[in-house]
Amino acid sequence: MTPRQLKRLEGELESFLGSMFTGLGRVERRRAMDWYVKGLLLEGERKSIDPMAGRLVEDAGEQEAMRQRLQQCVSGSAWADEEVMRRLALELEAELPDIEALVLDDTGFPKKGKHSVGVAR
Template sequence: MTPTQLRKLDRELSEFLDSMTEGMGRTERRRALGGYLTGLLLDGERKSIEPMAARLVEAPEQTEAMRQRLQQCVSGAAWDDSEMRRRLARQLECEPPGLEALVIDDTGLPKKGVHSVGVARQYSGTLGRTENCQVAVSLHVAGEKGSGCIAMQLYLPEEWTRSRKRCKAAGVASGVKFQKKWQIALSQLDDALAWGVRRHLVLADAGYGDAREFRDGVRERGLHYLMGVQGTHKVWPPGAKPRQPQRALGQNGRPRTSSGAVTHVTG
């Protein structure tokens, strides 16, 4: 990138951050958040606070002070998560052209240890296998010319919610209860609609489409959907009255059933 392009990018990032955090605490805290986001965007594989702090300062002796500012910003300061997500959703809803879908998905984050919140051996579509990882449910607005994430919530497996000792050690609030992924997704849709996001078509893979409760919940919210389902589902056209085939007298084996498994459901 040219110096002019870098200056423009820096100005646009600052304007975006100001729009997301206006009125949320002191200027110093908001400036520290800007430093944290810059650290995430800079080159370097390690994105933990200490190596990012080293990349944000001009001299090594300034690293510790920067580390403390970043630590306070992300660990000690109380940010209004719901309000920031509302602002982001409203901005994304208005800016990218041609938005036409609300996309439900989940993302696997591989982990080595057992102490990170929500980590467990579980299936990750991102990794394509069962692995030791965290999984986060996300909601995106999308169209042919762009997309953006407006909600992301960590999925907490039931083995975690059954162990209050483990949750307390990881800093999970005592009131947090187990939720299936499709329940988290419905809550995210409720938030988006409350924020003024338009009623776009809902897209999801079979991990959500297989849950009839989720499909019904989407329709109850006045939304149409296109979702993947497993090929074992049976589908009949409206008005059909399927009946169990009768077993012929003396015939062995299982009775034949109607076929017609589909891979997508529309509502």
């Protein structure tokens, strides 16, 4: 997704993320969680924290601060992922009432070269 496409969805995305993260800790943590989701949605081959931080800021001088915020959100924050999953399930049930099963598999990634995990000779 390009920054322009993300901007067009900003209001709807903010509403959705608010419903997922409201009440889950300090406002700074919730804001970092919003940035993390936006970083995952933006174009870019690598979805690790460093490249995502670079895509989320306009000024390169702010990249390190954004990286630290994302790192703290992902590895240092004590928030209940069970609650987020519960809220997501309720949202999906409301939006897709006839669905019987939804499988999300985030384990796949394109293999490159001989150094990617799982690539044999």
